[in-house]
Amino acid sequence: MTLPRRWPLIAIGLLVVLILPLVLNQLGNLYAVRVIGLVGIYCILGVGLNITIGYTGLLDLGYIAFYAIGAYTAAILSIAGISFWLGLPIVMVVGGAIRLGLGAPILRLRGDYLAIVTLGFGEIVRLVLINLDAITNGPKGLPRVGEKIADVKLFAFTLTENIHFYYLILVFLLIAIFISHRLEHSRLGRALIAIREDELAATLSGINIARTKAVAFVISGIIGAVAGDIYVHWNQFVSPESFTFWESVLLVSMLVIGGMGNVWGILLGVVLLVAVPEVLRSTLGTAFVDYRMIAFGLLMVVIIIFRPQGLLPSRRRALELEAAGGEP
């Protein structure tokens, strides 16, 4: 494997993400470390969702449901005394299986119908979490009084502080980016992009549409579930209200604004939509938060009209857009 062309940039970026939180932590700015950790979680979700939306062109408006499924499965396992590392594969299997179960019947639907069905599924999951008191403790969330989500242990070391979880999140994010990057340039990735561009032409080129879409859909669901697993161990609490439709919309907006199909675009989108508002909130007060969503709404419309490829589009997609005469 040769080094990517922009390796100095990547090296500097890696150094920053490795050292900056450590410096902030030493300076005692724990809030900043927490925000950076949160950005990391959203980046994992963004990378996962990008496989569905960015590569395959399936607009998934209920992705947050898989984050929720991962978080709840992990919480239940953890309360039952199963450790993070043992629980992780179980969470992945549960997330992947449910994703496959949902995907099998709906993946043949046309794009906009698929969007609405995934939206419906996302809301069903949230409503079930609220109403299934016996398992999920309803709106009060997990763990119940007297129960505890187990700590994450790495050999003899127990992760307790935000900075510990930050590095755990970073490792998982890098794995997700690696998977996503290898996928994009694999035979499967090229098949996904072919499907996005023209399903009929892809079929005629011998691509098994149903199976290829399902594989992408499941991989992306597993990544979402893993993000939920990490989040619940870090946060030590989970409740249905974290998984509203607007969270899914926020994820989609991150991809649209940042640039679909490109990992750097996703990072930019997350920083713009999660980190910047957090920082502005701590400096400008809560009044700003109310106006944040108004700005997002406008930004989505403006970007989709004037720069449909996003702020930092993938190089391949930008070329394709240019070749097609500026139309996606």
Add this chain to the structure above:
Amino acid sequence: MFFQQLVNGITLGSIYALFALGYTMVYGILLMINFAHSEIFMVGAYLGFWALSLLPVWVQGWTPGYFILVFAIAMMGAGLLAVTIERVAYRPLRRASRLAPLISAIGVSIFLQNLVQVTVSAQSQPYPDTFKISHYEFFGVQVNSLQIFIFALAISAMVLLQVFITKTRLGKAMRATAQNHTVSQLMGINVNFIITVTFLIGGALGGLAGVLNGMYYGSIKFNMGFFPGLKAFTAAVVGGIGNIKGAMVGGFLLGIIEALTVGYISSAYKDIILFAVLILVLIFRPTGIFGEEVTEKI
């Protein structure tokens, strides 16, 4: 119990049917899901709210004229809003991929909801109860005058729309545009004008549904459009999206299903059941009850 829930369901269904017409008309012509339609419903309800509370007392004394004026304001405002949204957020994307207008519509929806939340109120507000409600009982089934009023108004709006679509020149042009934009244009139809008219009518009906919804439930909130919007969209899909009669039948069907779920199972499950209906219909009969099989153009 059954007939009581049926009455409630038909009232609810009247609102959903009016609301669903906007989704189905826009889909019929542009093949796009107008996600912002639920916000047009919400804005319509707020316009009605202001008209009901702010109109001078001498107008309020004259009951029929008062309500006509309130509905006219709400419908006109909602219709114009829908037309503006189309101009600003959808028209530039007419040649873009199918998902682009949907994303743009979601952006408009976020914008409007939060605008109302920030500038008007984040809390739910009581709707003025200027409508004098009298209760009747037929064979043990409670019916009130508001339910009869909503049903009658919805039916007359639908009949008018049906006459407009089938009997007038403009209606004919709309049907032609729904079939094929290019050929309609060659026949001398101003397609952009037809699309504007479609959004105007759909938006006005959505606004009417919003006011009726506010009067029926007695309160409004900035996010009141979301769930009814999904239900109305489901109604449009169940009836066969793009089909006007389908949206009406689908609306009543959904209202009745919801009322029966509330009556016999639990109100906690009414939204789950409706989403399940949407998913099942899309999987097993995506063309709905009245929809025609459309072959994908290559």
